[in-house]
Amino acid sequence: MTVEELPVEGFERVVVDRAPGGALRSVIAVHDTTLGPALGGVRMRPYDNEEAAVAECLALARAMTLKAAATGLELGGGWSVIPGDVSAKTPELLLAHGRAIASLAGRFIPVNDVGTDQDDLRKIGEVAAPVCAQGDPSPWTALGVAAGILACARHLGHTELTGLRVGVQGAGHVGSALVHLLAEAGAEVLVSDVVAERAETVAESVGAEVVDPGALLTRELDVLAPCALGGVVTPASVGELRCRVIAGGANNVLASTRLAEDLLARGIVYAPDFCVNAGGAIFLQEQLLGHDHEAIRRRVLTVGEVITDLLTHATTDGIPTTQAAHDLANARLAKAAAAD
Known part of the structure; x- marks a missing residue:
């Protein structure tokens, strides 16, 4: 696992995980934890390029902060993205994403989103905690x-x-x-x-x-x-x-x-x-x-x-x-x- 910090103004943490060879394997954005740990989805879908994947992750993380704050939750905002078609999903890929999430030491709590399900979250939960894998939201x-x-x-x-x-x-x-x-x-x-x-x-x-x-x-x-x-x-x-x-x-x-x-x-x-x-x-x-x-x-x-x-x-x-x-x-x- 190669996790790199990506400096982004207005965000607490943005990390990218790269596969051997340097290709983007996943990105995790923690936007704001003022109200609590950042809750966010794990989205897997194809993107035209790395910049598009990062941009969507950042936009969704910002929206999650607003969602939690506007609706009275004691949670912050974050999101994560695994670029690629779901046909390329493997246990190894999910575990790699889980290890990247674990590097944030509980500041990001993942939940299933487009392209992922509860089984995927349970696999991620083998190496990261906490995860929301006890029911489909x-x-x-x-x-x-x-x-x-x-x-x-x-x-x-x-x-x-x-x-x-x-x-x-x-x-x-x-x-x-x-x-x-x-x-x-x-x-x-x-x-x-x-x-x-x-x-x-x-x-x-x-x-x-x-x-x-x-x-x-x-x-x-x-x-x-x-x-x-x-x-x-x-x-x-x-x-x-x-x-x-x-x-x-x-x-x-x-x-x-x-x-x-x-x-x-x-x-x-x-x-x-x-x-x-x-x-x-x-x-x-x-x-x-x-x-x-x-x-x-x-x-x-x-x-x-x-x-x-x-x-x-x-x-x-x-x-x-x-x-x-x-x-x-x-x-x-x-x-x-x-x-x-």
Whole structure:
């Protein structure tokens, strides 16, 4: 294992692990531990180059700090990335990543993310501790997103989700769980995924409509729920959106924070991703504290209350919801830092 420090302004630690020969094997970013150890995902997917892998890791770590702070968690923000297709995943690769995590001496707590699962976390846990490998957080992320969507709907004058048209982008762990929750709540659900068979399987289970991934953003929707990779709202796509609300489980939904102004100008309600998708992180903290599922469920459902407060604050002050969420997170971080 060759672990190198990568100096990045605004981050506490960024380390890269290189394989023999110098190729990037993984990167781990610890953004902020003011509130507690940094919780973050282990993401495995292909990248065009090393710079792209590092950039996504840094962006996700920053978002995790905001998520923990804005939703009242006693955790910090971090993330990790293993560049490569999941077909290249091996026990040796996971153990190498685990040893890189262990070099941070408990400041980074990993959880499964895109391209990894609970079995992978258990393998990492053979050489690193602690790891979150006692339950999949995805259903809890979906539960929080559903609560956030309901809060947005109520903000627009609806008392429930019955009859609302919701487009779920991504039918993976979070997206599929969200589809079932929305269908149970009476919503009309549309599902898209880059893997057509996955979208078809999930849609068939609840009687939802399958939509081509390239067409979902331009469909007439009450709610667009991005639940795959980030960068959904771009300068090119923002003008084509035909939804009233954006609220989903994906991280970094906006390709640029400036796009929040465009959404506000178009009258599209945006539930900041790092707040509305916090259910999984809440579950992990509650699990670390030893709380039972009923207590966890009550805590995850408070995501709806957070979104309601943010929407009220943003509407009253005439600011984008992202600014309202940043204000909340930064105030809590500043208070905690001052108390040390």
